[in-house]
Amino acid sequence: MNDNRTHTATGKACPQALEFFAGIGLARLGLEESGFQVEWSNDIDSAKCEMYRNNFTDTPGHTLVEGDMSELSGDDLPHDASIAWGSSPCTDLSLAGTRTGLNGKQSGAFWQYVRLLEELGDSRPPIAILENVNGLATSHSGEDLAAAVHAFNVLGYSVDVLSIDTRRFIPQSRPRLFLVGLQNPPSAEQFDSSLRPDWLQQVFADTSLRTHRAPLPEPPSPLMSGLNMYVENMADDDERWWDAERTAKFLDSLSPVQTARVETLRNETTVSYRTAYRRTRNGKAVWEVRADDISGCLRTARGGSSRQAIIRMGNGQAAVRWMTPREYAALMGAAHYNITGLRPNQVMFGFGDAVSVPVVEWLGKHYFMPALNNTLGKDLYVEQTLLSNHTA
Known part of the structure; x- marks a missing residue:
């Protein structure tokens, strides 16, 4: 199963990874960018598995198992992995879902x-990850997060908990929670980070749980602009732009605040883009336009969420259309993902239900790989020592 691929920078064999709840394979893209090799993946959704195979065609040394995890056993898995990634379904935890928690069906x-x-x-991997929505931290007043950490503790992992928004890397607002389980955590010294906000401190204060706060560099600051670089350039006569009647209905549905926002941008001499969601306010469907130059969170159609629209404004004009599958891919950090021959709704559902590539890549480079190589935080220790000596 293992073809012993080597990392281009080090020339060493890549550490192996298991990808649970693989979806369309975006965690795999991020892990492999950071030096891991995903050797085994599983997902129950046939449409997502189709997308996965469409993009990762005949990859040597990799197995995709399509089916229910409950029908698998440990004997079905490779026993040489260094990391296990799990992006478990968030339907019962997200604000758009049922909020039934970890005991929910999904x-x-x-x-x-x-x-x-x-x-x-x-043969358990020394690193195990759980990725989910931030709602896991508050589900059942924090009991679900504590239960997940405890479950990892029973398996021999100390757990770190981070909240990272995709907008630190790409102009899409997409905050997600990451539980990082390590068999060999760093020393008892605790490190603060903007990735562990105040509302996460409850889990670290729980003395019944085994947790750690690893030394990490600060990631890039959240982006406030940049959507235009991810929007497809379309001609004015492209059939995907809505016709005059539909555009007028869109504009008429806006509140006075939203209308003023659009009018200001429409009267500019430069072209700008914004995204919009359809909401139900007082029993009436209306559109709401984001004030900032980033995308709202890409979502699936389930749980009451809606598909996102793109508005182009400037030079006295305003044009509206749906966000495209290619824009979904780009805003998840997978601009070159192969979506040829796939249904648009299938593509947008797959990306709307995934983890963004650059977040996984950042974690892989700055957390997982250093933890595996016992170098976690060493650069930060050196920086702190030099700073202390300089100040002294």
Whole structure:
């Protein structure tokens, strides 16, 4: 199964990764950009698996298992992995979902992930990750997050908890929670980070849980602009732009505040873009336009969410259309993902239900790989020592 691919920078064999709840494989893209090789993946959704195969065609040394995790056992998994990634379903945890928590029908698949890791026994990867929505931190007043951390503790992992927004890398507002389980965590010294905001401190203060706060560099600051660089350039006569009647209905649905926002940008001599969602306010469907130059969170159609629209404004004109599948891919950090021959709704559902590539890549480079190589935080220790000596 392992073709012993080597990392181009080090010339060493790449550490292996398992990808649970693989979806369309965006975690894989980020892990492999940071030096790992994904050797095994699983997802239950046939449409997502089709997208996965469409993009990762005949990859040597990789196995994609399509099917229910409950039908797998530890014996079905490779036993040489260094990291296990799990992006468990967020339907029962997200604000757009049912908020039934980890025992919900969808999000409860987390326990199958735990079971499979347990069945790996001594072959369990030294690093295990859970990615989910920020809602996990508040689900059932924090009890669900504590239960997830405890489950990792039972498997021998100390757990760090981070909240990272995609907008630190790409102009899309997409905050997500990451539980990083390490068999060999850093020293007992605790490190503060903007990635561990105040509302996460409850889990670190729980003495019944084994947690750590690893030394990490600060990621880039959240972006406030840049959407225009990810928008497809379309001619005025492109059929995807809405006709005059539909555009007028869109504009008429805006509140006075929203209308003033659009009018200001429409009267500019430069072209700008904004995204908009359709909301229900007082029982009436209306459109709301973002004030900032970034995308709202890309979502699936389930749980009451809506598809995002793009508005182009400037030189006295305003044009509206739906966001395209290619824009969905770009705003998830996967601009070159192969979507040829796939249905548009299939593509947008797959990307709207995924983790963004640059976030995984950043974690891989600055957290997972250093943790694996026992170099986690060493550069920061050196910087702090030099700074202290200089100040003294």
